[in-house]
Amino acid sequence: xxxxxxxxxxxxxxxxxxxxxxxxxxxxxxxxxxxxxxxxxxxxxxxxxxxxxxxxxxxxxxxxxxxxxxxxxxxxxxxxxxxxxxxxxxxxxxxxxxxxxxxxxxxxxxxxxxxxxxxxxxxxxxxxxxxxxxxxxxxxxxxxxxxxxxxxxxxxxxxxxxxxxxxxxxxxxxxxxxxxxxxxxxxxxxxxxxxxxxxxxxxxxxxxxxxxxxxxxxxxxxxxxxxxxxxxxxxxxxxxxxxxxxxxxxxxxxxxxxxxxxxxxxxxxxxxxxxxxxxxxxxxxxxxxxxxxxxxx
DNA sequence: TCCCAGGGCATCA
DNA sequence: TGATGCCATGGG
Numbered sequence: 001x002x003x004x005x006x007x008x009x010x011x012x013x014x015x016x017x018x019x020x021x022x023x024x025x026x027x028x029x030x031x032x033x034x035x036x037x038x039x040x041x042x043x044x045x046x047x048x049x050x051x052x053x054x055x056x057x058x059x060x061x062x063x064x065x066x067x068x069x070x071x072x073x074x075x076x077x078x079x080x081x082x083x084x085x086x087x088x089x090x091x092x093x094x095x096x097x098x099x100x101x102x103x104x105x106x107x108x109x110x111x112x113x114x115x116x117x118x119x120x121x122x123x124x125x126x127x128x129x130x131x132x133x134x135x136x137x138x139x140x141x142x143x144x145x146x147x148x149x150x151x152x153x154x155x156x157x158x159x160x161x162x163x164x165x166x167x168x169x170x171x172x173x174x175x176x177x178x179x180x181x182x183x184x185x186x187x188x189x190x191x192x193x194x195x196x197x198x199x200x201x202x203x204x205x206x207x208x209x210x211x212x213x214x215x216x217x218x219x220x221x222x223x224x225x226x227x228x229x230x231x232x233x234x235x236x237x238x239x240x241x242x243x244x245x246x247x248x249x250x251x252x253x254x255x256x257x258x259x260x261x262x263x264x265x266x267x268x269x270x271x272x273x274x275x276x277x278x279x280x281x282x283x284x285x286x287x288x289x290x291x292x293x294x295x296x297x
Numbered sequence: 298t299c300c301c302a303g304g305g306c307a308t309c310a
Numbered sequence: 311t312g313a314t315g316c317c318a319t320g321g322g
Contacts, residue, residue, distance in 0.1 A: 130303085130304090131304095133302090133303060133304090134302095134303080134304040134305070135301095135302060135303090135304045135305080135317090135318080135319095136301095136302055136303095136304095136318080136319065136320070136321095137301075137302045137303095137319090137320065137321055137322090138302075138303070139302095139320080139321070140302085140319070140320045140321075141302090141303085143320090184318095184319070184320085185318095186317065186318045186319075187317080187318080188305075188306085188317060188318075189318085192305085227305090227306085228304095228305070228306090229305090230304060230305045230306080231304090231305090232303080232304055232305085233304075233305085236303075249303070251303095251304070252303050252304090253301080253302055253303055253304090254302090254303045255303075256303095257303095289303095293303075296303095
């Protein structure tokens, strides 16, 4: 097959090392495979199933197709996805200026230089992941995600390996609670996941609809109207799939731990200190959360 | 055994 | 609107 690859330039500063570190930070995500210099991932555009290697360097991302020759629309789809996935068009300087002004966080611009907000462009995957990962340890959450994906997701075969796509909402909408319980999802989580799948399959939740809302609070409200989507999940989904800049997943265990580590919070319920901090990061709240999560490693 | 983990809901005042 | 109890299950 003809070698198809394209290069996507990145805005300074971009750290391949930091972004790859995030993807491979000790957890087993079944949706992609991380190598020292690249990440392998399957995509689907309409009926086209594809497998790609995405080489990550400081200057560009090179997407290389391993399977059948993609259509031009499929290439555009993957390009857009990858730009979104690695938040490649963002200029981080303003964020770094704000970090530098905070004594406890001033080390971050040099320590995590070029770390991009690695997102989850597929809103159903983001929502499912938020529901699965609620209130349980991440290692176990990734196990359940793998069970779900291997049971319901389609896959691309390449060199005797299967590379999975996250299942469609239409598929999960038809799943039975007992089947999901068999994967060790709690009864509630099984319910929430099916509810979310139905809402997306029915077009009640989509990135387009969320973007059409007049403001951020309306987007949160739209999501939290569904059972199983609370304030934490709504913020998480908006930051991961829409790159909404001002999300704060209130109550997040990792966020609180990071803030206590930095002596910004004295105790869990120190809400005023948390509000004071985020007040100084207007427009960059999601990035701040991401960097604080990074600090937990 | 106990506490925690990238919460959410129902109930109650 | 905010506090409380419950759900659920692996990991340390």
